Amino acid sequence: MGTRVFERRTLAELLAEAEGRISRLSPSEAQTARENGALLIDIRSDSNRFRDGIVPGSLHIPRTVLEWRTAPESEFRNPYVDDLDHQIILLCDHGCSSVLAAAVLKEFGYLWVGDVIGGFSDWRDAGLPVGRARRRRSRPDKPAGMGPPDP
Numbered sequence: 289m290g291t292r293v294f295e296r297r298t299l300a301e302l303l304a305e306a307e308g309r310i311s312r313l314s315p316s317e318a319q320t321a322r323e324n325g326a327l328l329i330d331i332r333s334d335s336n337r338f339r340d341g342i343v344p345g346s347l348h349i350p351r352t353v354l355e356w357r358t359a360p361e362s363e364f365r366n367p368y369v370d371d372l373d374h375q376i377i378l379l380c381d382h383g384c385s386s387v388l389a390a391a392v393l394k395e396f397g398y399l400w401v402g403d404v405i406g407g408f409s410d411w412r413d414a415g416l417p418v419g420r421a422r423r424r425r426s427r428p429d430k431p432a433g434m435g436p437p438d439p
Contacts (some may be wrong), residue, residue, distance in 0.1 A: 303384070306391035311402030315414040318404045321354055326375035326400075327368075329354075329439075331389055332408060336381055337421040340408060340439050343379065344419040349433035351380070357433040359396055366434050375400035377388050383407040 292408050313321060322328050324375065327435040328343060341347070349357045357366040370376070372390075374397055380386035386403035393401045404411060412418050 303387055306387045309394050310387065310390040311378055312387075312405050313377060313402050314405055315411040315416055316360070318379075318402075318411070319416050320429055321375060321377060321402075326377050328377050328404075329358075329369075330379045330408075331386060332379070332381055333347075336408075338423070340381075341412065341418040342421045343408070343411060343439060344417050345437050346379065347437045348435065351385055351389060353431070353433040355392060355396075358398075364431070364434075368436055372397045373399050375402070378399075378403045378413065380404075380407045382409050386427055 294416060318326075318328065328346040330337065330343060330346045330348045331354055332340075332348075333350060337348065346407070347366070349369075352366060354366075356362050356364040358369050359365060360372060364377060375388075376393060378386040378390045378393070378401075380389070380403070383406045390401045390403045406413075421438075
């Protein structure tokens with residue numbers, strides 16, 4: 289097999305490309321989209337959610353398992369993830385990793401994918417709904433990212 293050569297790209301270039309393929313929403317726009325039926329997926333770590341809080345009604349799928357929980361053909365897909373034509377909005381800590389993650393979902397064929405500009409930090413600062421994360425006991429039969437939306 290031949291060697292495949294890749295052109296090196298900077299993080300700024302990758303982010304710019306990803307931003308051009310998704311919808312970036314302010315926290316208030318994301319809240320309005322949720323009220324109209326969009327699914328908000330929180331990709332932050334458990335520790336950040338326990339420290340900072342959660343968005344009530346959001347679905348927690350950690351970034352580390354996002355592809356396996358959202359790929360339409362994945363046997364490990366979260367049952368609460370909707371069809372490819374349903375709007376999905378990703379939320380991270382500060383609105384950076386969600387850009388790249390949303391671009392991956394676009395590659396899977398999701399038609400309406402976006403993220404929250406400024407992430408959870410800007411969501412909280414905008415005075416939008418925030419709740420406390422509940423500790424869930426980890427169980428071998430319930431892998432990360434497979435639970436229902438947060439209460």
